[in-house]
Amino acid sequence: MTAGTSDIEKAAGVLRAGGLVAFPTETVYGLGADAGNSAAVARVFQAKGRPPSHPLIVHLADPEHLGEWAEDVPATARLLAERFWPGPLTLVLRRGRRVSLAATGGLETVGVRVPSHPVALALLSAFGGGVAAPSANRFGSVSPTTADHVRAELGDAVDFVLDGGPCEVGVESTIVDATGDTPSILRPGGVTREDLEAVLGFPLAVPATSSVRVPGQHPSHYAPRARVVLVEPEKVVAEAELAQELGHRVGVLVPPAFAGVPVKAHAVVAVPGSMAAYARRLYGFLRELDQRGCDLVVASVPEERGLGLAIANRLRRAAGPRPSD
Ligand code: TXA
Ligand code: MG
DSSP states (O other): OOOOHHHHHHHHHHHHTTOOEEEOOSSSOEEEEETTOHHHHHHHHHHHTOOTTSOOEEEOSOGGGHHHHEESOOHHHHHHHHHHOSSSEEEEEEEOTTSOTTTTTTOSEEEEEOOOOHHHHHHHHHHOSOEEEOBSSOTTBOOOOSHHHHHHHHGGGOSEEOOOOSOSSOSOOEEEEOSSSSOEEEEOOSSOHHHHHHHHSSOOBOOOTTOOOSTTOOSSOSBOSSEEEEOOGGGHHHHHHHHHHTTOOEEEEEOGGGTTOOOOSSEEEEOOSSHHHHHHHHHHHHHHHHHTTOSEEEEOOOOSSTTHHHHHHHHHHHTSOOTTO
């Protein structure tokens, strides 16, 4: 059920009172708190089990408010904001006076975005201020793309959950560092590199998956409980069957080129051929494989173009070394 006007009012009241509201955005569900209230922001870190040095994104209702939340906004950042907001783009800028240092993890920069989901925009307008919100999952795990995912993962740690149906984009926003003269991509996401470059007119640097450019990012992130193993597309079926024979409960994400090939594994998911559809369903697939009791997921990365870049990034991070390794 999609949230109605009284739900929005109630949620805005919870934010004003320093509480936590989970809300839908076009990318993933966020866990929101008043970005100007340090105590409320501290509760977000607690609920997620996230280290306090790991900065949050501030969500605004209107690009016009940017000047209150960020300072010295360069012309390139204004151009990107104009072209891609509301939408799945986060701009890292110099912190403005209204942002609590708790929200930025002590940094003098701040990530800001205007989301496009109508429920998110209604909440932000009703609340009237900035809402600091990470994805509404436990630290390191897969982001939620439905209200049920949020409830299953955070339960009572959230004061109110706004339900806006399944998220349209399905992977998080693209984060662009716009503090310097030359913008760079810190995290690929819902706005493609190609679309950004078309607007800017020059190529953008994208970090290698292994580099830790965004403070607090760890190699294993966006990860299901099951271990994730990535192989070449043509080796997915053989690798999955071998692991299953060796006694694993294998979940397999079958690449589109091999759709219909029978696979002897515990759980078999056919990956959509369209990158938009794959991005929308990626986290749901990973959650489903966990729920079905898989201990190993075998997959391959798609071509790193368009939304394929964000999908490949999330799969690589999910396959990264775990803290216990
Ligand atoms: O689509 C999204 O971006 C979702 C929705 C809810 O808006 N939010 C999201 O937030 O993915 P979170 O906290 O899960 O991921 C935000 C990332 C983190 O890796 C954080 O380190 C980075 O943004 N970040 C935030 N502020 C930053 C800053 N000032 N400098 C560098 N990285 C920053
Ligand atoms: Mg997250």
